[in-house]
Amino acid sequence: MEGFFNQNNWFYKLMGLLFDLVILNVITLVVSIPLFTAGSALTALHYCLWRMVRNEEGSILKMYFTVFRENFKQVTPVWLVVLVxxxxxxxxxxxxxxxxxxxxxxxxxxxxxxxxxxxxxxxxITALVQWYTVLVSRYKNSNAIHLKNAALASLGFFPRTLTMLILVLGTAIGCVIFYGYAVPFVLILGISLPQYCCALVYEPVFKKLDGEESSAGSKK
Structure with missing residues (x-):
């Protein structure tokens, strides 16, 4: 019993992870309501998720809104094109x-x-947006460079890109098909959970890049 109530065991860690994902999901949905803010919301979500994957502690709310504000001007023009x-x-x-x-x-x-x-x-478009928002959340560069790198990453790491597409588009399609039952899931974990799984997929790529290619950009 002492092991079960130990806050370092797998159960408490899992509950803590799910709690953080629910918070991120709700925040992302609320912030994305105007639609033109969704790109920056997704960028902020990726920043928080890769910090979680790396077990780097910090205030989720503070991290999220700091990154959201810092990247809003850069991401919004690209996101408006995506909306069109x-x-x-x-x-x-x-x-x-x-x-x-x-x-x-x-x-x-x-x-x-x-x-x-x-x-x-x-x-x-999904592949480009996925890699673009991840890159913006981690590195400081112009949109032209980020989009170029997003295209290169989509092709250069195609197995990982395909996995992320299955996670993101598969979740979206499933929610459309079972929309009557999927609404609670979308509100609670529909965005943050598949994107957390994506973070587990792309994180090894950035571990390698951060360790071997210092010219890739300065991490935020």
């Missing part, structure tokens, strides 16, 4: 769903082309 792409994607989804009424001449082959094009766009 999302609107285009939403229009594509609507068109695909009503293709027989809007363009009956296209047929099933035209519908399949649109589905493939939309899927490729969604995968590419």
């Amino acid at each position: 792409c999302a609107l285009i994607g939403a229009a594509d989804v609507y068109f695909i769903a009503h293709i027989q009424q809007l363009a009956p001449g296209l047929g099933n082959s035209g519908r399949m082309v649109l589905i493939v094009a939309f899927s490729i766009m969604a995968v590419v």
Whole structure:
């Protein structure tokens, strides 16, 4: 029994991790309500998550909002472009769903082309945003360099990129399919939990970069 009540055992560590993830999830959702702030919110989330993965202690709220403020001006222009792409994607989804009424001449082959094009766009944008926000949360560089490095990382670490895409897009698709049951999960852990798993995936990459490539940038 003494071991169970020891705050250093696995149970207390797991409960502490889940508690922190719930806090981060709620904060990220609230901060992202205006939509144009979601990019900075995601960047701040990644900063807190990789600190958690490295077991570096600190106030989550203080870290989150400090990084959010520091990166808001840099991330927002890029995020606005992402929102425009999302609107285009939403229009594509609507068109695909009503293709027989809007363009009956296209047929099933035209519908399949649109589905493939939309899927490729969604995968590419998700991969770039994932790596971009991670890079901004860790290094000081221009957006041009961050986007270039995000593209290189997406391809250079493709197995890790694929794993993160499965985690992020898989969670999103699952929540859409089971939306009636997924709402509580989304509110509690729907963003922070899959992104924490992503942090476990990409953290070895940055451990190697931080140790071997001092020119990559100064860590915040």
